[in-house]
Amino acid sequence: MISIRMRASKTKNRREHHISGAEGIYEKSAISKIVKAYTERALNHPRGKPDKIVISIEDVKQKPKKAGILPVKNLKCSSSDEARNIISQALANVGVSKRAVKNAFRILTSTKTMRGASLILQESGTRMEPDKERGVRVSRLGIKKPDEKKLSKMLSRIKINTDTVKEALLLASKTASYPDIIAEICISDDPDYTTGYISSKEFGYLRIPNIKNRGEMHGGRVFFVKEGVNIKMMIDYLEKIPVIMA
Ligand code: PML
Numbered sequence: 001m002i003s004i005r006m007r008a009s010k011t012k013n014r015r016e017h018h019i020s021g022a023e024g025i026y027e028k029s030a031i032s033k034i035v036k037a038y039t040e041r042a043l044n045h046p047r048g049k050p051d052k053i054v055i056s057i058e059d060v061k062q063k064p065k066k067a068g069i070l071p072v073k074n075l076k077c078s079s080s081d082e083a084r085n086i087i088s089q090a091l092a093n094v095g096v097s098k099r100a101v102k103n104a105f106r107i108l109t110s111t112k113t114m115r116g117a118s119l120i121l122q123e124s125g126t127r128m129e130p131d132k133e134r135g136v137r138v139s140r141l142g143i144k145k146p147d148e149k150k151l152s153k154m155l156s157r158i159k160i161n162t163d164t165v166k167e168a169l170l171l172a173s174k175t176a177s178y179p180d181i182i183a184e185i186c187i188s189d190d191p192d193y194t195t196g197y198i199s200s201k202e203f204g205y206l207r208i209p210n211i212k213n214r215g216e217m218h219g220g221r222v223f224f225v226k227e228g229v230n231i232k233m234m235i236d237y238l239e240k241i242p243v244i245m246a
Pocket residue numbers: 164165168186187188189190193195196197207
């Protein structure tokens with residue numbers, strides 16, 4: 001199998017601004033199709049026109065680990081304030097402190113969007129990712145064709161069978177499979193996409209409509225992690241270890 005990754009950016013005032021990114025593990029035969037799809041996605045992104053697109057294609061040498069797909073639930077929510085209450089409550093129930101949630105929202109609503117995720121300690125709320133501009137990019141994840149068909153069928157039944165949902169669900173599932181990760185919050189940085197999610201092995205993948213207002217450019221991902229976690233080992237798992245969801 002092959003890992004394909006794309007990131008697109010635009011340089012303004014000598015700073016590289018993130019436009020879009022995508023990654024997955026695929027069969028070799030899918031390379032041209034995926035490269036074309038990723039390129040088109042980068043070129044037609046609502047965040048703007050990139051001046052650099054980097055696509056990496058690499059053999060997956062290690063035998064992939066397996067992880068389960070989180071169960072999906074659509075929540076009702078009519079505003080970003082309501083979203084914040086729902087999120088704070090759900091995260092408090094799995095042991096994430098108020099301070100950690102507050103710090104997460106500061107990152108997720110900042111105009112400086114990161115390419116990858118921020119890592120926040122569950123109790124102290126301390127930020128742990130070594131590179132605060134780049135963050136941690138969850139990579140090397142995929143699903144086998146027959147399981148993808150099953151997933152598509154399930155998502156079609158609840159009318160959300162899109163690439164955006166599938167990719168986010170697989171990413172959240174790989175993330176949640178790491179024992180020291182308690183939960184994730186994701187707000188899309190696409191100004192047209194106002195549904196976000198929170199996820200964890202405890203409560204699954206909870207989709208939250210109106211997590212932000214249309215037109216807003218902010219967004220990103222935050223992972224809440226156990227105090228005392230080995231950050232280097234965790235980043236290695238998220239970025240380098242191939243995981244296939246089933
Ligand atoms: C993204 O922009 O890729 C993140 C999308 C998060 C929400 C996906 C969903 O609709 O479940």
